[in-house]
Amino acid sequence: MQPSRRRLLLAGALLPASELATACLKTTAPVSLGTLAAPARPPSVLATDESWWAEVARQFDITDEVNHLENGFWGAMGRSTLQAYQRHTAEVNRGNAWYGREAYPAAYRAAHADAARLLGVAEDELVFTRGATEALLALIGGYNRLRPGDQVLHADTDYDSMIDAMQWLRSRRAVQVEGIALPPVPTHDQVMQAYADAFARLPRLKLVLLTQVSHRHGLVIPVAEISALARARGIDVIVDAAHGFGQLAYAVPDLQADFVGINLHKWIGAPVGVGAVYVRRGRVADIDPYMAVKDDGRIFSRVHTGTANFAAYLALPDAIALHERIGIANKRARLLALRNRWVAAARDMPHIELLASQDDAQASALASFRLRGKAGKADNQALQQRLLKQFGIFTTARDGLASGSCVRVTPSLFTGMQQMDRLVAALEQLQRG
Template sequence: MNPQRRALLRAGSLAAALPFTAGAALALPLPAVPVGATPDVLATNQAYWQAVAAQYDHPADVIQLDNAFWGSMARPVLEHYEQQLAMVNRDNAWYARMRFPADFEAARAAAARALGVATDEIVLTRGATEALQVLIAGYNRLQPGDTVLYADIDYDNMITVTRWLQQRRGAEVVHIAVPEPFTHDNVIAAYADAMARHPKLKLMLLTHVNHRNGMVLPVAEISRLARERGIDVIVDTAHGFGQLDMTIPDLQADFAGINLHKWIGAPVGVGAAYIKRGRVADIDPWLGEKAGDDIRSRVHTGTVNFAAYLSLPKALELHAQIGVANKQARLRLLRNRWVEAARAIDGIEVLASSDPRLTSAIASFRLTGKSSVADSYALSKQLVQQHGIFAVPRDGLASGACVRVTPGIFTPESHLDKLVDALRKVART
């Protein structure tokens, strides 16, 4: 369990203040995207997004603005998942041994199509964390004394595995702090400077969309600079794929960890690891598995949640029906609605860029001058108890802790307006 989760559990009064209950609305048929509507125009179409929201159950007693932990399943996906769960439970080993292997490969192929890669370039995992642990720990091109780089924006567990390469491979592990306030050019410059300062740099961890302040890293540009120097990158796109209009080749990287239960809305416990064709040998086989060029030998998850993988194609189908460009535009509209208003509030420091190239659904804030972990937990607790708004504390940035806000595609604009109103009140007190 990571330190942030332990701290949240220790703050028992916060958890006690979250009486979640499911909504009771009936799902309406999802309308087709209007012909000719651009993503930015569709983002303002309230009737369309209300129809989308009707596909989801919502907590009744709190405004849920932590939609980055994992993505709620839409009701059609949930119903499909429950049906598959009942079938697997009934047919048990007869199904698992006789029919599941083919169904699993069909799900893998569906994921590959959505990711824009070949089926033999991905292996399904239980999430991005497992995928990235396999890629980082298994990367075998390091020699003792080679350098590995991570940044303060990277995910806690991935930082832990990266640091472990010092013990595992004898590498020198270094890190940088991404500049704040961040801009497109100064972020790229920070990585370029690190490459220049560390001539033995061989591997970098890049987080496509970081989970602390939501900055979209210019991964493709940084990857190209790294390739020119013979440096490999492993991309954490847990928060990128599914909410940004992109496919894996756009990252210009040979290795990536992917989450499919965040922005795709598959059941919890579904992700993927990507290894570009021809690079499989650079990742060790899983603990004694037979070596070879089959990517599936790099992961061994044991007995899996059969129904979760069986429901992945259904989640991808709904994702495609809405359209990732339309999702991105809607999430950006919701994010900008509260971010731009919050910038004008004295006493509130917003951690977010106005550059569309660097923006995702996620953004963060803190009270001016209040950047400790305790400050952020107290602020999150205050928002829940006094205003019925749940936004989660995050730590790890070089500049200090913050509170993260993440709308979902089903979030009404009124919820962001209530957040802004709450921030005005909090800043006054």
């Protein structure tokens, strides 16, 4: 018989905190994925099956205090992952240093092997970080093939911290930092032309940052094609795949880049604080060891997280299990269906300026908009607040595009079509002032 809450509370005065936490966890039945199985239908058909996606949504515990359309910050853990995270937290806390030194290394290696399998890379090409930002800072800051006078390149669609890191290379490596601005809603050919032109006009270009899916407006760029173009000119590429992996179907080597920063707590659904660095085998020496860490020639010396959150890494296999049970093709189709539901309606609204491609190959769950003639940062922060306070719709304002600021909308797997319809209704009302 499970202990009652009263008995647990009374026991709290007698039990050590770690044992009490373990006892509390035992009062919750384990969450099983056994009943969750994607029907044998094409992803494009399954994408609009609200009954099945309602079953997926039941795998998550998400607030209903707002219409939650800001899921680009991080991805909520599924119930099974959350329970695993709580269980591992109690286990780590109870075992303390004895667990950390004796049992944790093997458990960490198992989680690391599962991540390498998912990403399609060798285990010696991957090291965990606390997120994509830490991963990319290690790659950008550690890249040691630059010489004074060399050129490096970033775009307005890149993440703020990564742009700052590229700018920092001016003082770090004495290089020339170049930036390009993509059109607000570019075609595939316009993206390719923008990078081809930059490569042609920058004869000393040695390093380019590519963001696979822009956090500003969800644009998906053809990373593999741009990387091939760069490789032919002797240019190295660092890829920011923070919003790519878990939304798009690929193995990391498919990107044709030797250096990739990855986030596993966005679209894979690991606990917050799980990311990874990929360095293709044979290229580790081109990234400096982390500060004073001894260079052992392995990727693990290129990152130093300190004492990380053990339980977050240990719960990663449970997040991967849920991700794979749903299926990447099904996730991709569903996220596009949710995104296109509101984007298609907003295209017909004369007061709305969409920052969203009409080409699904360039689209992700993320898409942005602004009111026509209102591209200022303050305008869009006010718009984000209006959506929240007047309509109960939670989004986020994004700045940094050359064309101006915007409001980003990001559904997730637990989002229902009716939530997108409520957004459409709100956008229609914005025209009325």
